[in-house]
Amino acid sequence: MIKIQKKDFNIEQEIKLLKDKYSNVGAVISFIGFVRDINNKKDVKYIELEVYEKMAIKELSKIKDNAIKKFDLVDCLIVHRYGRLDVNDRIVLVVCFSEHRNNSFEACKFIMDYLKKDVPFWKKEIYFKGSDWLENTN
């Protein structure tokens, strides 16, 4: 499942919603990304997250389908927020469901690597003085 939304998510509920469908799942790995107070040695006030929504959904769906196939996942969920996000707010949730843990660990890393590289989101960090558009590095 792919969700692109402004509002926050509840990790417990998001995981339960999918886990309840599968009794063969033994391992669930999740990644949550947060807005940090300091980045590149600058005090962050908040961030503005811009998205090319139609393309982001398409890219995330491709990454999800690839991860499910490559790592034999039972299911996979990606939630990505956009809009204004303050320090300590959540940005993204990736959850992988598999029978055994190694598949989900690898899949979750795989998804984050491609998400950071290919999915059309852009972060603008607003500092107490000025702002910067960010660029993901490897």
Add this chain to the structure above:
Amino acid sequence: MIKIQKKDFNIEQEIKLLKDKYSNVGAVISFIGFVRDINNKKDVKYIELEVYEKMAIKELSKIKDNAIKKFDLVDCLIVHRYGRLDVNDRIVLVVCFSEHRNNSFEACKFIMDYLKKDVPFWKKEIYFKGSDWLENTN
């Protein structure tokens, strides 16, 4: 933080409790282990999880401290349940908090590998006919 308990845990609450202390955390990785419906081709009815509690706390604390040091984590939480657990119930929660994601991914894997190898918990699987004590393999 290490918790060994009979009762279930709420993932949202457990993560929030620690995350609220740190504004420098950008990445949170969690592992949740569940009781599966079928193991070694047998239909599982429920499991009985036995623990040598005092030693388990000591071993988990050592693994946690090693992981924090080795992977430069901001913090780390391990919750492990014991007693009777039914199919779909949660067994264990490991959460790693770090500035960047790769540290927490590696740390979470590291903790699970050592937990499965060294921490004195034992699972007895009860089937519709008979039961087996399990043994973790690599």
Add this chain to the structure above:
Amino acid sequence: MKIKYFAWIKDITNKEFEIIARNHPKNIEELKIVLKKNYPDLEKHLDQDVLRFAINLEYTFENQNLNSNDEIAIFPPVSGG
């Protein structure tokens, strides 16, 4: 043909999108020439090859041909996650 701009590209073009109704560029290279003419501040970024192009929601890495009903997006390296 619809051209969409994102992140700091939008700050240069001063618009989120524009429609090219007639005489649209035939391929990506022709589009780049039009962009450089209309937005001189984009030239160095286009020359440095840092921008990414998507045609109808798919990345393109070649000088692909363009059609009148295409949606083309131009954006800097992404920074989600």
Add this chain to the structure above:
Amino acid sequence: MKIKYFAWIKDITNKEFEIIARNHPKNIEELKIVLKKNYPDLEKHLDQDVLRFAINLEYTFENQNLNSNDEIAIFPPVSGG
């Protein structure tokens, strides 16, 4: 000296723990001899070296000496997580 048994070891000894008040074994090897005598079904497992020993909550991999106030735990390979 307190000896604790876990998982299927407990099924063999039929007790969770026992206290050895006097003439306690001086080291792990002596303890194994006592165990084999008291619980013949443990012998093959002790001989196959599959069991794990902990003294005062720490794993021991050698023939460590034992003291009268030690807590010794004997258990099969773990299966938590």
